[in-house]
Amino acid sequence: MEQTALAALSAFALVSSITPGPNNMMLMASGANFGLRRTVPHALGVGIGFTLMIILVGVGLMGLFDLFPALNVALKVVSVVYLLWLAWKIAKAGAPDTGGAAAGKPMSFVQAMLFQWVNPKAWSMALTAIALYAPDRNIAAVLLVAAIFGIINLPSTSLWAVMGVSLRGWLSSPARLKAFNWTMAALLVGSLALLI
Numbered sequence: 001m002e003q004t005a006l007a008a009l010s011a012f013a014l015v016s017s018i019t020p021g022p023n024n025m026m027l028m029a030s031g032a033n034f035g036l037r038r039t040v041p042h043a044l045g046v047g048i049g050f051t052l053m054i055i056l057v058g059v060g061l062m063g064l065f066d067l068f069p070a071l072n073v074a075l076k077v078v079s080v081v082y083l084l085w086l087a088w089k090i091a092k093a094g095a096p097d098t099g100g101a102a103a104g105k106p107m108s109f110v111q112a113m114l115f116q117w118v119n120p121k122a123w124s125m126a127l128t129a130i131a132l133y134a135p136d137r138n139i140a141a142v143l144l145v146a147a148i149f150g151i152i153n154l155p156s157t158s159l160w161a162v163m164g165v166s167l168r169g170w171l172s173s174p175a176r177l178k179a180f181n182w183t184m185a186a187l188l189v190g191s192l193a194l195l196i
Contacts, residue, residue, distance in 0.1 A: 001133070001141065001144055005133065006148075008133075009129070009132075009133045009144075009145065009148050010148055010152065012128075012129065012132070012133075013129070013148050013149045013152040013153065014152050014156060016121075016125045016128075016129075017125075017149070017152055017153040017156035017157060018156040018157075018159065020187065021119075021121035021122075022083055022086075022115075022119050022120070022121055022122075022188055023046045023050075023112075023115075023116075023119060023121070023122070023157050023160075024157055024160040025090075025160075025184050025187050025188045026042070026086065026090065026107065026115075026184075026188065027039065027042060027043060027046065027157055027158070027160040027161040027164065028160040028161065028163055028164040028184060029090045029093070029164060029180075029181065029184040029185075030042050030106045030107065030161060030164065031160070031161035031162060031163065031164025031165040031167075031168075032164035032165065032167045032168055032171055032177075032180060032184075033093050033104075033106075033164075033177075033181070034105070034106040035165060035168065036161060036162065036165045038105075038106045039106050039161045039164070039165075041106070041107075041108055041109040041112070042106050042107040042108070042109070042111075042112045042161070043112075043154065043157060043158045043161050044109055044112070044154070045107070045108070045109040045110065045111065045112025045113040045115070046112050046113075046115075046116070046153070046154070046157050047150065047153050047154030047157065047158075048109075048113060048150075048154075049112060049113030049114070049115070049116040050116050050122055050125075050126070050149065050150075050153055051146050051147075051149055051150035051153065052113070052116075052146075053116045053117065053122060053126050054126045054129060054130065054142070054145055054146040054149055055142060055143065055146045057126040057127060057130055058126075058130045058134055058137055058139075058141075058142030058145065058146070059137065059139065059142055062127060062130055062131075062137070063137075065127070075118075075120075075123065076120065078118055079118045079119065079120045079123075082115075082118045083118070083119075083120075083188060083189070084189065086188065087185040087186075087188040087189045088185065089104065090181055090184050090185040090188060091181050091182045091184075091185035092181070093181050125149075129145050129149065130142065130145060133145045167180065
């Protein structure tokens, strides 16, 4: 890949990774509700899961969507239902130290990896990245696209968890925490309108 294309790919990876979307909204809410240490597995699951997704999309899954357009509709339905459920969980999350059932727990590494497969923004990013930067879908180009995203995505999305952590003191008030969680849930639902 020539320098200009590599720079364009890096810029695309940065902009698409750092802008608001389901992963970033959930990481910010997790950072605010559970702290950075407990959110690290979630962040790692996003970064590694998305990198793996790009590889799998590039080596064959993109072809399935070309062959069977109905898969796009099925993916959207599953994604919307799952994101609405996650938004509800975020909205109803309690303070991390309440000890009640409402306190919940952060998303695990495996859950965050699997979430990429129902995240409309992740699908859009992966399909676009492969279409633009590895159109012939040869393995070297696909791995390069995945590596660039792997390097850029994890720190970009983790920034949202750090922003959530920085809000923890302000969110010590139950009323502010409730308002924050409902706002994050609304933004997560709102992200669907932009992505579908």
